[in-house]
Amino acid sequence: MDQAARRPRGRPRTADTGAEASVQSLDRAVGLLSALAGADGLTLAGVAAATGLPGSTAYRLLSTLQRHGLVEFEEAGQRWHVGVEAFRIGSSFLRRRKIIDRSRQALLDLSLRFGETANLAVADASSVVFVSQVEAHAALRAFFRPGTRAPYHASGAGKAMLAYLPAGRLDQILGPGPLERFTPRTVADRARLGAELDTVRARGWAVDDEERNEGMRCVAAPVFNEFAEPIAGISVSGPTLRLTDTAVAGLGPAVRDAAAAVTALVAGTPPGGPA
DSSP: OOGGGSOOOSSOTTOOOSGGGSOHHHHHHHHHHHHHHTTTOBOHHHHHHHHTOOHHHHHHHHHHHHHTTSEEEETTTTEEEEOHHHHHHHHGGGGGOOHHHHHHHHHHHHHHHHSSEEEEEEEOSSSEEEEEEEOOOSSSOOOOOTTOEEOGGGSHHHHHHHTTSOHHHHHHHHOSSOOOOSSTTOOOOHHHHHHHHHHHHHHSOEEEESSSSTTEEEEEEEEEOTTSOEEEEEEEEEETTTSOHHHHHHHHHHHHHHHHHHHHHTTOOOTTSOO
8 A cells, every 4th residue: 555545543553542642731730720620710729629630730841831821820819720721722623513503593492492501512431521502591490501511320411321322332422330320300210211211212312310419300302413423412491390290291302403403503323214
């Protein structure tokens, strides 16, 4: 095979992909950015506490990241924040698919129709990640900060996607150990979860019934790619006092139809072929 025809590689043939291949300073920097992303600004002491790093080490990392625009320092409050360059780099993820843009109208329509918060979550290795939201105007409402992660088995979007995964991938996501219980209503029994996923496939939508946060319900349906694989979930979340059983029964088909419309907009294919 001539040089021009060779397939380009993303890593050397001898690359080590295990944990020992990691670079300690880069691991620490990524952990530091993650800590900042989960807070509304941290002092140096707060960064050190959140990352388990000595203050001097945390400061060196922060200074390096600041030079690249990945973090910013607020003089008035003496707090560190994620920088605009981190947003620019992170937003490149969104260019992989137009799913956020294509789902926006569906979220707006659902939120307006039902008066609750509508969300878009995408699939990740071991959790779902909320990437877009149309927030309700009610005083008591659901809210998920962009970037918030939720476990597959204890979230509406997660269960909506789990229902359409092959057994091997399902086992890989859930892992070998017991499922974590977040509230008394979390479905932590694997047999019961399997039965619930059968129901999700049969009707096309899933319910998080106070399984992650007490007092909150969520109804979700999956979005598929061109290979009929679940890649995201459209959901509507709100307090149980408004999302009663009757409300959920009416909401489910609407969320399912919205997710199907987004699947079409991203050139996806639902299981069984085009709708």
